[in-house]
Amino acid sequence: xxxxxxxxxxxxxxxxxxxxxxxxxxxxxxxxxxxxxxxxxxxxxxxxxxxxxxxxxxxxxxxxxxxxxxxxxxxxxxxxxxxxxxxxxxxxxxxxxxxxxxxxxxxxxxxxxxxxxxxxxxxxxxxxxxxxxxxxxxxxxxxxxxxxxxxxxxxxxxxxxxxxxxxxxxxxxxxxxxxxxxxxxxxxxxxxxxxxxxxxxxxxxxxxxxxxxxxxxxxxxxxxxxxxxxxxxxxxxxxxxxxxxxxxxxxxxxxxxxxxxxxxxxxxxxxxxxxxxxxxxxxxxxxxxxxxxxxxxxxxxxxxxxxxxxxxxxxxxxxxxxxxxxxxxxxxxxxxxxxxxxxxxxxxxxxxxxxxxxxxxxxxxxxxxxxxxxxxxxxxxxxxxxxxxxxxxxxxxxxxxxxxxxxxxxxxxxxxxxxxxxxxxxxxxxxxxxxxxxxxxxxxxxxxxxxxxxxxxxxxxxxxxxxxxxxxxxxxxxxxxxxxxxxxxxxxxxxxxxxxxxxxxxxxxxxxxxxxxxxxxxxxxxxxxxxxxxxxxxxxxxxxxxxxxxxxxxxxxxxxxxxxxxxxxxxxxxxxxxxxxxxxxxxxxxxxxxxxxxxxxxxxxxxxxxxxxxxxxxxxxxxxxxxxxxxxxxxxxxxxxxxxxxxxxxxxxxxxxxxxxxxxxxxxxxxxxxxxxxxxxxxxxxxxxxxxxxxxxxxxxxxxxxxxxxxxxxxxxxxxxxxxxxxxxxxxxxxxxxxxxxxxxxxxxxxxxxxxxxxxxxxxxxxx
Ligand code: BGC
Numbered sequence: 001x002x003x004x005x006x007x008x009x010x011x012x013x014x015x016x017x018x019x020x021x022x023x024x025x026x027x028x029x030x031x032x033x034x035x036x037x038x039x040x041x042x043x044x045x046x047x048x049x050x051x052x053x054x055x056x057x058x059x060x061x062x063x064x065x066x067x068x069x070x071x072x073x074x075x076x077x078x079x080x081x082x083x084x085x086x087x088x089x090x091x092x093x094x095x096x097x098x099x100x101x102x103x104x105x106x107x108x109x110x111x112x113x114x115x116x117x118x119x120x121x122x123x124x125x126x127x128x129x130x131x132x133x134x135x136x137x138x139x140x141x142x143x144x145x146x147x148x149x150x151x152x153x154x155x156x157x158x159x160x161x162x163x164x165x166x167x168x169x170x171x172x173x174x175x176x177x178x179x180x181x182x183x184x185x186x187x188x189x190x191x192x193x194x195x196x197x198x199x200x201x202x203x204x205x206x207x208x209x210x211x212x213x214x215x216x217x218x219x220x221x222x223x224x225x226x227x228x229x230x231x232x233x234x235x236x237x238x239x240x241x242x243x244x245x246x247x248x249x250x251x252x253x254x255x256x257x258x259x260x261x262x263x264x265x266x267x268x269x270x271x272x273x274x275x276x277x278x279x280x281x282x283x284x285x286x287x288x289x290x291x292x293x294x295x296x297x298x299x300x301x302x303x304x305x306x307x308x309x310x311x312x313x314x315x316x317x318x319x320x321x322x323x324x325x326x327x328x329x330x331x332x333x334x335x336x337x338x339x340x341x342x343x344x345x346x347x348x349x350x351x352x353x354x355x356x357x358x359x360x361x362x363x364x365x366x367x368x369x370x371x372x373x374x375x376x377x378x379x380x381x382x383x384x385x386x387x388x389x390x391x392x393x394x395x396x397x398x399x400x401x402x403x404x405x406x407x408x409x410x411x412x413x414x415x416x417x418x419x420x421x422x423x424x425x426x427x428x429x430x431x432x433x434x435x436x437x438x439x440x441x442x443x444x445x446x447x448x449x450x451x452x453x454x455x456x457x458x459x460x461x462x463x464x465x466x467x468x469x470x471x472x473x474x475x476x477x478x479x480x481x482x483x484x485x486x487x488x489x490x491x492x493x494x495x496x497x498x499x500x501x502x503x504x505x506x507x508x509x510x511x512x513x514x515x516x517x518x519x520x521x522x523x524x525x526x527x528x529x530x531x532x533x534x535x536x537x538x539x540x541x542x543x544x545x546x547x548x549x550x551x552x553x554x555x556x557x558x559x560x561x562x563x564x565x566x567x568x569x570x571x572x573x574x575x576x577x578x579x580x581x582x583x584x585x586x587x588x589x590x591x592x593x594x595x596x597x598x599x600x601x602x603x604x605x606x607x608x609x610x611x612x613x614x615x616x617x618x619x620x621x622x623x624x625x626x627x628x629x630x631x632x633x634x635x636x637x638x639x640x641x642x643x644x645x646x647x648x649x650x651x652x653x654x655x656x657x658x659x660x661x662x663x664x665x666x667x668x669x670x671x672x673x674x675x676x677x678x679x680x681x682x683x684x685x686x687x688x689x690x691x692x693x694x695x696x697x698x699x700x701x702x703x704x705x706x707x708x709x710x711x712x713x714x715x716x717x718x719x720x721x722x723x724x725x726x727x728x729x730x731x732x733x734x735x736x737x738x739x740x741x742x743x744x745x746x747x748x749x750x751x752x753x754x755x756x757x758x759x760x761x762x763x764x765x766x767x768x
Contacts, residue, residue, distance in 0.1 A: 030199060030250055030282045031349075031356035038360075039351035043344055045104060046077075051340075051347045052329040053078040057111065057286065059321040060085025070094075074108070075101040078326060080350055081109040081155070081318065083289075086429060091152040092364050099363045107363040109354055111155035111286075114204070115174065115427035116140065118147035119439050120379035120578050124425040124555065125160065125186075127390040127574035129176035129599040130645075132686045133710045134189035136386050141193025143379055145204040148194075150373035152365030154357050157207045157253060159190035161240035165610040167603055168220025170523035173426065173555030173575070175215065177599030178612045178642065180236045181705040184243035191247040199250060201358030207286055208244040210255035212270055213237050217257060220609060222524045225258040231698065234733035234740075236614075242279060250283040250353050254316055256291055263298045265291040266307075271315030284317040284349040293322035304328055309337060317346035374438070380579050387576035387583035392596040393569070393646040394560075400547050400568040402590025402648060403507060408456050410448065410509060411501035411546075413537055415462045416553045417511035418445040425555065425575025426520040439578050444511045444551060447581025451589055459501040463494045466515050466531035468523075491533050495540045502544035509588070510538050511551045512563065516575060519555030528559040528606045535562055542566035551584055557602040560639060572596075593648045595684030595710060597754065602640035607631075613642040613755040614701040621702070643688050643705070643754035649679030649715065653687070653759050656751045658725070662764040665742040668726025669763060673751040675721060677713035686710045687721045690755060691729065691763075692748040697736040703755055725749070730765065 031039075043051070053076070060082045073079055074097045085091055091110055098108045116122045122140035129137075141158075148156060161183055164172040176186040187208065195203045213233065216226035228237055241252070252275060255264035264270060265287050275281045292311045293304060301307035308328035311319070319325040332338045354360065393401070416422045420441045430438040442450070449458050464486040471482050486494070502508045512534045517523065530538075542548045550567040552558070553575060564570065571594070573584050586592040603611045608631075620627060622637070630636045652675070659670040675685050689707035693700040707723035730742045747763040 030248055031352040035352045035355035036348075038355045039348050042104065042106070042351055043347060046347075048330045048333050048340065048343065050077040050104060051343050052325055054080035054106065054347045054350050055318050055329065055343075056323065056326045057081035057083055057318050057320045058323070059083055059289070071097055074098050077102040077104060077106065079108060080106075081111055083111040083320060085110060086112055086151060086153065088152055088365055088367050088370050092367065095152070095363050106351070107354060107359040109155055109350075109359065110153045111157060111207070112148070112153045112429060113158065113427050114144050114148045114153065114156040114429055115158045115160075116425065117144050117383070117577060118151060118429050119374040120147070120383050121424045121428050121439060121441070122383050122577045123387050123390040123580070124173050124575045124577075125175055126173045126177060126555065126599065127576060128386070129182060129186050130392050130572070130574065130596040131386070131390045131710070132182070132597050132599075132708055133389060134185045136389055137186050137189035138193040139382060140386055141190050143382055145194045145202070147374050148204045149202060150365065150370055153204065154359065155205045155207060155251065156194055157209060158194070159187055159206060159244065160209050161187040161244060162210055162215035163237050163240070164215040164600070165612040166215075166217075166220040167528060167556040167600070167611075168524050168526065168606055168609050169215060169217055170222055170519045170525065170555070171215070171521060172600070173519045176240070178601065179599065179614065179705050180239035182599055182708070183240035187240040187244040188247045191244050191249050195248060195250065198248075199353065199356045201362060203357060205250035205353060205357070206244070207251040207253040208241055208249045209253035210288055211252045211264060211275065211285070212241055212255060213259045213264065214255040214257055220524050222522050223256050225261070227260055229735070231733055231735040238274065245275065245279045245281050251286055252281065252283065253286045253288055254291060256288050256294065258298060263295055263300050265316055266295045266300055266310040266314045268314040276315055282349060283353065284346065285315055286318040287311065287316055287320045287322075289320050290322040292316065292319040292324040305332065308332060312338060312342060312346065318350065383577050384579035384583050384586070387580050388586045388592040388594075390574065390576065390596050391583070391587050391594050392572040392598055393587075393594040394572055394640060395564065395567065395570040396646050397568045400549060401571070401588060403549070403588050405451065405589045407452060407506050409459075409505045410452065410456065410507055411459045411461070411505035411541070412445050412448060412509045412511065413461045413463065413498050413501065413541055414511040414534060415465045416444070416513055416515070417509070418443045418460065418462060419465070419515070422516050422553055423575065423580040424516075424577055426516050441578045442581035444509070444553070444581045444584050447583070447585040448509060448588070450582060451585035459505060461494065461497045461501050461537075463498075463534075463537055464490065464532055466518065466534060468518055486533065491536065494533065495536060498537050498540040499544065502541040502546050505546055508541045508544070508546050508548045509551060510541055510548055510567070511553060512538065513552045513554035513558065514556070516555070525556070526606065528557065528603065530558055530563055538563055538566050549588065551588070557600060559603070559605050561604055590648060593681060593683040594645065595647060595686065597643050597645035597686050598640055599642070601638040601642045602644070604634055604639045607634065608636070608638070611638055614704050616699040617702050623702070641755045643686070645686070647683040647685070649677055649681045649683035651683075651685040651713070651753060652676045652678045653752050653757070656749070656759045656761045658749065658761055658763055661762065662766060664768040665744055665765055666727070666768055668724055671707065671723045671725055671749060671751065671761070672720055673759070674718050675711065675713065676718040677715055680715050682712065682714050684710050684712050686753065688752060688754065688757065689723050690750045690757060691725070693730075693732075693743065694746040694748065696743040696745050697734045698732075700732065703750065705755070725763065
């Protein structure tokens with residue numbers, strides 16, 4: 001007899017298997033069976049030297065790492081990939097050698113740091129994360145992918161998904177801030193943007209970096225060791241990486257630093273146990289620049305051969321720049337220290353991905369089409385829209401903003417206001433290293449002049465460029481000297497010009513912050529002060545009594561305590577990209593209502609770092625009566641909380657409810673909240689959902705972001721927003737049980753505009 005229960009059970013099992021299969025095959029889908037078979041067939045024809053060649057990414061132009069005879073090395077099949085070459089003619093020339101002169105005609109994979117746009121630059125990643133809108137990242141990176149592929153590059157060294165809880169760390173500008181949930185959403189969006197949903201001849205493969213824990217450098221000092229307990233790795237630092245792997249990222253880049261005393265590039269737990277085994281990653285792992293050789297510098301490996309051995313056995317597939325694999329791997333195989341199967345395992349995904357990208361069929365770029373693609377005018381419209389969407393309004397006393405578009409006399413002060421480099425931010429493909437001129441960035445000064453038109457007078461006082469005290473990594477690389485600070489006479493001259501410009505103006509726009517090279521790689525800071533004489537210039541302007549609006553161009557939060565009292569409004573623009581100046585004007589004059597929110601906790605002072613909202617509770621928690629600051633001399637709380645940002649309108653959150661207030665550990669509930677625009681202009685609200693688990697096998701963070709959505713609301717409009725709360729949101733990796741689980745407990749749920757939201761509901765989770 002037909003048994004309905006059995007058949008239902010059978011069908012459930014089949015769908016569970018199918019679903020499980022789908023999850024496990026998310027990475028298998030990286031390349032087709034055909035691409036894999038072609039890779040396997042090719043592998044069978046290759047000598048050990050040719051295989052090792054595929055594991056070598058040689059540096060192109062800037063680092064000159066191809067050696068004395070780069071053409072010969074390529075012709076011998078010794079180069080699988082080249083980084084830092086963006087001269088289109090040279091790319092085709094090098095590719096021709098690989099395809100026409102090497103024995104097996106294997107094309108080169110070209111890689112570059114296309115981080116926030118190619119010729120048209122979009123806001124820096126920290127800014128894009130401030131949009132709290134993953135579509136911003138996806139649109140920007142999709143546009144950049146088309147440019148990148150047209151320019152003959154098939155791999156980008158982005159996204160940087162390192163969690164950064166310390167604003168002193170210079171690379172905070174390159175990531176999505178401090179939160180794993182927001183960071184995971186931004187990571188997924190970037191993978192989709194560059195690669196598309198499946199890899200094909202239009203995709204640019206991402207290298208998700210820096211795997212993993214790089215942002216936890218001690219003291220915020222770039223490259224310093226990170227000590228991260230396993231539970232924090234799973235619950236915080238690895239989350240955005242895992243999301244990128246699930247989204248189908250084709251490449252991961254290892255980090256430079258020691259993670260719990262084992263360099264990430266030689267860390268088998270990270271590269272093999274977690275990434276390849278637990279997550280089923282099917283792509284390849286690339287080292288950061290020279291990081292294989294650096295295993296010896298760390299005194300982890302005894303010499304370069306040992307470094308190559310330790311990296312390969314840890315699961316590191318491609319050596320960026322150091323030629324350590326090229327010089328040592330073949331011998332290690334011949335000496336029987338490594339097996340050829342270990343080498344094959346590294347080379348297979350590299351070849352399969354080259355097939356999947358269509359590189360064998362279309363190895364060359366069309367030089368005649370490059371400029372037309374890179375100059376697509378729609379890029380500028382997109383860049384302007386995304387930049388305005390990424391800005392965060394920090395302060396707006398007495399509705400100083402938006403400014404009246406009919407202003408006739410405005411003063412703009414600060415050297416950053418008219419700096420083409422500092423509007424775009426770091427990692428500009430065609431702007432860095434003095435080869436600009438191809439992109440035409442709009443400075444803030446130009447944007448304001450564009451907006452006010454010829455009928456208005458816009459006076460400008462620049463002042464000295466904020467200076468670094470010590471030369472950094474890139475300064476040394478490009479031979480840039482640090483200029484001495486301005487003399488007292490020069491300072492007095494600038495301040496007197498500021499005073500008269502302010503006295504003569506209806507409003508002053510002070511563009512303040514950091515020069516681009518003060519953040520990024522090897523650019524950590526011990527203080528978060530406004531550098532140079534910017535504070536003095538601000539005070540001189542404010543002394544005029546005219547309204548002063550501060551626009552910040554910077555790559556990290558700064559100590560605004562001295563500046564804030566002199567500013568009626570503060571707009572955080574980060575480094576907004578090619579159209580940044582126009583976008584700043586759009587926001588200042590109210591053509592765009594700002595809707596960005598902080599992706600980090602804004603400190604009062606550097607001494608508070610590391611500072612992050614999702615810490616665990618102490619025995620004297622901040623939300624209980626009697627709390628006093630834990631510092632003798634400073635409030636413990638941030639100046640602006642994670643998730644914070646103002647609008648030209650106001651929003652009200654009400655009616656927080658759960659579809660079920662009690663669920664079993666294997667069930668889900670739905671959170672709903674009504675959001676109303678109570679002001680008189682249209683604007684974007686970012687609804688944020690936070691949770692806290694009140695007891696369990698381990699202490700849990702006071703709050704954790706578990707849902708967010710940016711919505712546009714007309715004046716008076718209300719929308720009901722719904723968010724799931726189930727396994728994905730409620731589970732955590734427990735140090736006590738050493739596994740992922742949803743634990744039975746009472747949970748707080750909050751909804752609101754930032755991480756201090758007070759609208760509250762309670763969820764009970766019980767054992768099934
Ligand atoms: C950085 C990476 C970058 C690589 C190649 C390294 O110094 O850490 O983020 O992708 O250089 O430019």
